[in-house]
Amino acid sequence: MVDGKQVRTLDQTGLAQKGGAVVSDVKVTSAVVEQAPKLADAECDLYLACDALVGTDAQYLAAADPHRTVAVVSTTEAPTGKMIIDTTVSFPEQSSVRAAVDGASAHAFYVDARRLAEDLFGDDQYANILLLGAYKDEYEVARLHLDEDLETEIEAQFGEGSRFAFQLHPPVLRALGMKRKISLGPRSRPALRVLRSMRKVRGTRLDIFGYAGVRRVERALVEEYRDAVLRALDTEGFHSGPDTVVELAALPDMVRGYEHIKLANVAAYRARQAELLAQLERPVVAAGR
Template structure:
């Protein structure tokens, strides 16, 4: 798992176990993603077992109790290298894609913890943090399916229409420098090193001298990668590493990595010109920690602009997705912008020829290069046409509300009508109305939190949301879908793994959706589960608590009441994950109420 480098003289896992046994290791367990790849008759050392990687935690717990030296031998091909082979046709490419229904997703982060995969990305939505799969970087490892969540869909892509490459307006040629000291900063697995190789090749094609250096270290996919490229008209004998403060061009493919003091140290406020992608790529911590947030865009740009003479910035991943339907060519948008900004001492013809020689994604990469040029030459083209949004119509009158509160209700009231009925939505609206008469900002927090509690995702709601999800716009006409589910009822009978529903899923979902009027009734077959009783109780607890604290709102207590109003937004997940989140929520509420009780109470007149 070293990133695909060929290791001369390497030995197979069985030979490694025999060496370990000869050295006195008392027990060795081989952990792999494909236990079946080892044929019978493999000469393992005595006592060696081969298990699936899903049992890694179990193996660790087992071996820690064994006296003496024990070894876990993890045998798996580097996932990023496997993805590269698939792109080049050197390895079979699995057909099945994993898609997360964001409406069903709770954003709990369990799939990220289970998979430790940086393609499982958090995304902010109208209903809070959710999770999505970055299809461009996905290694098709499928370990995210181990997440304890019913939002996963297994998609067999249908017939896709080849997207025509973006039409780019012609732009004039920039004034080219005679030399350049470039520093390119990005993350592993996105093609930073490839860009460096392409530009170095373009320099050689132009008869110039190019010295390149890639600092990849031990970076995994999405780990920081820094590439240096020094281009001169004649050989100088200088090394490829750009010295401190000597960079003329700072090409930023990932803004977070670019703010590292070491990387910024290559820049100079008097000579370095930066071209920056503002795209937010989640860090490893953000994948597993729902409390971790990406630094503010302005904060990152301020750090870079403070060490450079000029800065151009745009969201390269978003632009690539809009233009090409994939983020693969995002880096060449930055290259095009750098070229048009006069940072590259190369002709456009040389860069295009180097892209052709690279041989991967040629047409799209060249189109992205020209699109990046146009983004600099004509910023109005970069903005593109505005996205049309459909008007929202609420089934209940909302004329008494305005501003952000009305916007929140225009989304949430119709959703609750679909969730249960108009009477259910009216109960929600009544609570929000009473809070709004005291404090509009607190009412906005209540509108978000109470909707989350009232629209808890039971079997009926998961079915409704899956029926509303369409994947054809992403995966093509005729895409076939299966659902990876772990129904609570079957879980209660001892089923320890997910089941996959295919043709039977949609009819079953339709039946469940039709049965949602029985939700909460004495004859609700799912309503007696412990978690369902807790979810219903939370609604009453929250409404009662909000009504009790409203009379206590003063300038000094308002912040505490706001925190109480927003506290349910941290309740995420399904089954045991949600139960743990509910326990934390109740602890938070208890602490905040204690703080509120200790605050000076408003006088009767004030009330």
Template sequence: MLIYDQHCAADARRQRKRGTLPTRNTRVVINEAVCEGCGDCGVKSNCLSVQPVDTEYGRKTKIDQTSCNTDYTCMDGDCPSFVTVELVPGKKAPKAARPVPPVVADPDFGPLTSTQNVFLAGIGGTGIVTVNQVLATAALRAGLEVESLDQIGLSQKAGPVVSHLRFSSSALEPSNRLTPGSADCIVAFDLLTATDNKNLDYGNAEKTVSIASTSQTPTGDMVYDKAVRYPEETSLLARLDKVSRTLRSFDALAAAQELFGNTAAANFLLIGAAYQSGGLRLPAEAIEEAIGINGVAVDANIAAFRWGRAAIADTAAFSAVTTPAKSVREPVVAPAHMFAGTTFTGETLRLVELRAAQLIEFQSVKIAQRYIDQVQAVWTAERAATERTDFSEAVARGLFKFTAYKDEYEVARMLVDPAFIEDVKSQVPAGENLTYKLHPPILRVMGRKKKIGLGPKSHVALKVLAKGKKLRGTKLDPFGYMHVRKVERELLAEYEAMIADLSRTLATDGYDRAVEIAALPDVVRGYEDIKLGNIELYKTRLRELRIECIDT
């Protein structure tokens, strides 16, 4: 038996919000560019606020600022992508103007003549039990008989939680739990939980009104293991649709973020949508009164309830305020003259344009031109063998990854990038004293086991270090003699030779095998020991594919 005695982090977060525990003023932000998406922070913290996110340059990690428990264990390890900012007590970020929800007509669902059964499916730590309490209070204020049940089992933060709510204008039969097939309404705060077989059993294709959030909240396995992916949204929705008379869905977390600047009110967007769809047959004024009785973020939650109603009754207005604004920053691409004489098109061209521009920033135009020429050679060989472009696309990604390895110069450049500074301000508007959390190799060799913080006065040193990229790969590069840097250069040379060999045999040696080999650099993630461990996995897979490689 293993007993782990510790204050529940989710409960500590609630108590801090209520003022019964001291507030922690340090906030953690991840630099997406520096992040390798290795998953080590998830392993170290076992925290569901450390969330994977897919980007142009592969899987990365972000911190969900709304649900973060501020225990800071995610910063353990060697990853240099973490920065912290401090919230000054009493100082609040300027309030942004929030859109006012439109007035919509109440749904016409007539008088309540039978017992209404509502099933709520979500995850721990996100307020599902609170929502059930609010709805039960609303039913009581409306003069109805009410029974409810919350099943949280052994769920921790982001573990499955389901709630049952039954209300009627007459006496209820003595059961606070729904029976299979009896749900008049299913509110899927979390689609994975709702589509579990035992939860789908409550639905009824002849009467159930389902409202689902398509937000993707990772499970513990997804945070812990970078190979585990979220299921396809379409397949999950199809499962829920089979047990529903009607199904409406939208990304509640993303909508709340756009409307309120955080995701805390997302639940009541769904409640509003459930009410407007006729699945939640309670008076709107009773629901809003119950939100006031609950006493937490009353204005935001009432606004969310009303916007949720608009999501059904005035979809154009809802879409206008919840669709993220397009970035005014155009993607940087390499100059057109560098592509003179190239013939690649489509996705391969797009990949190369973006990555060649990054290589100019990483090192030089010369390195970028070499990259372009190598992908062109692969493209030419591929055209002689097939019309498919998978191989050239995989090479465009893999060659870039091994070329632009993240040494001290590159990490420094990415950390002081003005675009990242602006990103930190957008995530934590009131944050000050931006501090980089780093574990320099020289200090690690000297025995230091924890990261150091480089505050604002030290930022100039990182800017100077970023300028040192001209030393990269020369005899004057002090970091180039480290084992990891030597291995990184060997990987690049080995990959270039391997791709050249594969290009010559595409027509005869198995195209799909070549594509898999070319895409393998994505396995190599992380920093220091984490990276070296993943390199071994990379080498092992190469050998399984009958590719000879150098031991590191």
């Protein structure tokens, strides 16, 4: 169970390090439903392709429905095992990749996730997380800082026995007047584990962090964005102004920063969203002679 929803998954892990595909089927329902975790043909609502070549494989695209599926595809060119072994094998043209996805889905969006992750976070390792749209609140911060691979990566870069600490400035402490960051070393792990375990209360009345002003705004934005996209898809201008719809779908990228900086960006985001929706909802007048 995740955030009150029932989740069933099926992972086909393959040998990714040797060029094999990694595919995950995920079903999310409000109530317990006795059904196979694997998606049937034309059953997919969101088709998320972190690797465009894997995403265009017909056996996986069969789960998509050209009338309902929304596809989000990374255009980053990740070499396959065959490409590494045989240098004469190259990537197909982006047009052919997009044609396959466009033909199997109702709406498709393309983004160079690796480049965007490097621009935003300075590390392309966050590319897939970026595509998933992971929300980083206090519980998620605790989970990330308890990553078992983190210490291994630090020792690989700086040597065995390297000491490290996290520099954090929690919004709760900032609201209480603390103006400097706090340093959390290995001894903070028990507290982080407790915080991570509390993620089940996220969004409920027991979520003490959810009462902060910024957190309330952040969570309201989720519903606002969903409603805005649905409104856009239902307008007369949807077919005549696809570029406007694409810009509206990409607007969340405006919401960056922390505290007052984020709130200022939210105001700009809402203003631009209103402008785009107004453009799409204007009556379409056919030109005549």
